[in-house]
Amino acid sequence: MDSHRLGTSGLSVSELVLGCMSFGDPGRGPHEWTLDEESSRPLIRAALEAGITTLDTADYYSAGSSEEIVGRAVADFARRDEVVIATKVFFPTGDGPNSRGLSRKHIMSAIDASLTRLGTDYVDLYQIHRFDPDVPVEETMEALHDVVKAGKVRYLGASSMWTWQFATMQFTADLHGWTRFVSMQDQYNLIQREEEREMHPFALDQGIGVLPWSPLARGRLTRPAGETTARSETDAMTARMYRQDAESDNTIIETVAEIADKRGVSRAQVALAWVRQQSAVTAPIVGATKTGHLDDAVASLDVALDADELTALEAPYTPREPEGF
Numbered sequence: 001m002d003s004h005r006l007g008t009s010g011l012s013v014s015e016l017v018l019g020c021m022s023f024g025d026p027g028r029g030p031h032e033w034t035l036d037e038e039s040s041r042p043l044i045r046a047a048l049e050a051g052i053t054t055l056d057t058a059d060y061y062s063a064g065s066s067e068e069i070v071g072r073a074v075a076d077f078a079r080r081d082e083v084v085i086a087t088k089v090f091f092p093t094g095d096g097p098n099s100r101g102l103s104r105k106h107i108m109s110a111i112d113a114s115l116t117r118l119g120t121d122y123v124d125l126y127q128i129h130r131f132d133p134d135v136p137v138e139e140t141m142e143a144l145h146d147v148v149k150a151g152k153v154r155y156l157g158a159s160s161m162w163t164w165q166f167a168t169m170q171f172t173a174d175l176h177g178w179t180r181f182v183s184m185q186d187q188y189n190l191i192q193r194e195e196e197r198e199m200h201p202f203a204l205d206q207g208i209g210v211l212p213w214s215p216l217a218r219g220r221l222t223r224p225a226g227e228t229t230a231r232s233e234t235d236a237m238t239a240r241m242y243r244q245d246a247e248s249d250n251t252i253i254e255t256v257a258e259i260a261d262k263r264g265v266s267r268a269q270v271a272l273a274w275v276r277q278q279s280a281v282t283a284p285i286v287g288a289t290k291t292g293h294l295d296d297a298v299a300s301l302d303v304a305l306d307a308d309e310l311t312a313l314e315a316p317y318t319p320r321e322p323e324g325f
Helices: 037-049 061-077 104-118 137-149 163-176 199-206 230-234 246-263 267-276 291-302 307-314
Strands: 003-005 012-014 017-019 054-056 084-089 123-128 153-159 181-185
Touching: 012 084, 037 061, 037 291, 061 084, 061 104, 084 104, 104 123, 104 137, 123 137, 123 181, 137 153, 137 163, 163 181, 163 199, 246 267, 246 307, 267 291, 267 307
Parallel strands: 017 054, 054 084, 084 123, 123 153, 153 181
Antiparallel strands: 003 012
């Protein structure tokens, strides 16, 4: 599998990023559909063996158990220097008022806790999981700069927020000579394309790599419209998303299916191929709870959609409110 530079930074990531929210103790945290360690390890190992050497997790996933599972798997199945580990900070990791957000206090505590759970001396890409309106941007950016200078973090990234918020943080870092973000992890797929309006042009202008989450719209692009899964029935966030324009969504889903059938490939391969062919995208983040999910993701690397297929997939889209912030 090839690798791509993350924006204009010196960091290279694999063509696909393994999303690790699916790995975690089902008894810890809000995601009862996650896989325990015994079930997670074979998937992580298979991903590494397939060349997916970039793994994305967060301190919030399954109350930290995702980081623990990922850290032990990397130690057992890979050389640390050959793997890119990305994790995140923002969401609550405890009950206290300082156990969340992007304050200096929380960032300094959170990075140390993540390093302990991951069993590593450094994180390759440390991402803010969301924007924190309650903390001065200067406080957050200086704290992030300090964890980089302390050698605990190699690069900084961000996740879903308004473009003006991201720009404010980026230019604050520039004004003070602090470490700037090299990546944006945002929700982007065929039925949620609002990031094309401002975030992606800004990323291209600023040399920022884009790592889309939910490139399959939480599985909606891989199955007939209306069909549900255990995750879609129990994940509170999923239940709130993709409800604004069912007619447009259904047309897009049907078009994905038609192109997949014509090509003799899966729907997932078509949907992932579309994301990968967008100019701002560095690498999509793919989740997996079955080996077939990994197989589809890897196979999608061989799918190149032509101009007519791209037009057919994009034509039914209608504007909608951004989701997932």
